[in-house]
Amino acid sequence: MRQGVFITIEGPEGAGKTSIIQKLKQGLEERGQVVMATREPGGIAIAEQIREVILNKENISMDGRTEALLYAAARRQHLVEKVSPALKEGHIVLCDRFIDSSLAYQGYARGLGMEAVYEINRFAIGELMPHLTLLFDVRPEVGLERIKAHKEREVNRLDLEALSFHEKVREGYLQLADKFPERIAVVNAEASIQSVYQESLKLILAKVEEQSLGQQC
Ligand SMILES: Nc1ncnc2c1ncn2[C@@H]1O[C@H](COP(=O)(O)OP(=O)(O)OP(=O)(O)O)[C@@H](O)[C@H]1O
Numbered sequence: 001m002r003q004g005v006f007i008t009i010e011g012p013e014g015a016g017k018t019s020i021i022q023k024l025k026q027g028l029e030e031r032g033q034v035v036m037a038t039r040e041p042g043g044i045a046i047a048e049q050i051r052e053v054i055l056n057k058e059n060i061s062m063d064g065r066t067e068a069l070l071y072a073a074a075r076r077q078h079l080v081e082k083v084s085p086a087l088k089e090g091h092i093v094l095c096d097r098f099i100d101s102s103l104a105y106q107g108y109a110r111g112l113g114m115e116a117v118y119e120i121n122r123f124a125i126g127e128l129m130p131h132l133t134l135l136f137d138v139r140p141e142v143g144l145e146r147i148k149a150h151k152e153r154e155v156n157r158l159d160l161e162a163l164s165f166h167e168k169v170r171e172g173y174l175q176l177a178d179k180f181p182e183r184i185a186v187v188n189a190e191a192s193i194q195s196v197y198q199e200s201l202k203l204i205l206a207k208v209e210e211q212s213l214g215q216q217c
C-alpha cells in the first residue's frame with residue numbers, strides 16, 4: 001500500500017494556519033486525495049485534555065520544562081492514535097503544528113535550547129518527521145492583531161506572552177527554515193488568504209507527486 005504524506009503547517013499566532021488548512025483539505029479532496037486534517041496540541045481526547053492544562057490562563061506558574069514535556073506527551077499520543085494510522089492508510093495528513101512549534105516556542109523563545117527540546121521530542125516521535133513543513137511567516141504584530149479581531153478565538157496562556165517572546169518565536173522559526181531548507185518552505189502569510197492558499201496547495205501537490213514517484217521506483 002502507498003505510504004501517506006505528512007505535511008505540517010507552522011507559524012506564529014494568527015498566521016492563518018487554521019483557516020488555510022480547511023481550504024487545503026477541500027482543495028486536495030477535490031483533486032482526488034484522501035486527507036486527514038488535525039492539530040496540535042489536541043486532535044484526540046487525551047491530547048485535547050493536555051491542551052486544556054497547557055493553555056489554561058490560570059496556570060501562570062507552569063515551568064518551561066513542564067510545558068515542553070506536556071507538548072511532547074500530547075504529540076506522542078496524537079501520533080500513535082491518529083497520525084501514524086492515517087499515514088499507514090496512505091492518506092495525506094495536514095497537521096496544524098508539530099515539532100517545529102516546540103523548537104521555536106520552548107526551545108528558542110522560552111530559552112530551553114533547541115537541542116534539548118529536540119531530544120525530548122525524539123523520544124516522543126522516534127523517526128517520524130514531516131515530509132514537508134509550510135512555515136506561514138507573519139510579523140507578530142500583524143498576527144496578534146488578527147487574533148484580537150477574531151472575536152470567537154479564546155485568548156490562551158501563550159497569547160499573553162510579551163511581544164518580545166512572539167518576536168523570538170518568529171526568529172526561531174526562520175532559523176529552522178534556514179537550517180532545513182529541504183523540508184521547510186517559507187510562505188509569506190501577510191499576503192491574501194487566497195494567495196497563501198494557492199502557494200501552499202502548489203507546494204503540497206509537488207510534494208505528493210514527488211513522494212508517489214519515489215514509491216514507484
Ligand atoms: N492571509 C490573511 N490575511 C488576512 N487575515 C487572515 C489571513 N489569514 C488568516 N486571517 C485571519 O486571521 C485570523 C486568525 O487566523 P487563523 O485562526 O487561521 O490563524 P492561526 O495561525 O490558526 O492562529 P493561532 O495559531 O493563533 O490559532 C482569522 O480571523 C483569519 O480569518
Ligand SMILES: Cc1cn([C@H]2C[C@H](O)[C@@H](COP(=O)(O)O)O2)c(=O)[nH]c1=O
Nearest residue numbers: 040041071097098101102105106158159
Ligand atoms: C504544538 C505546540 C504549540 N505551542 C503553542 C503555540 C500556540 O500558542 C499554542 C497552540 O494554540 P493554537 O491556537 O493551536 O495555535 O501552543 C507551543 O508552544 N509548543 C508546541 O509544541
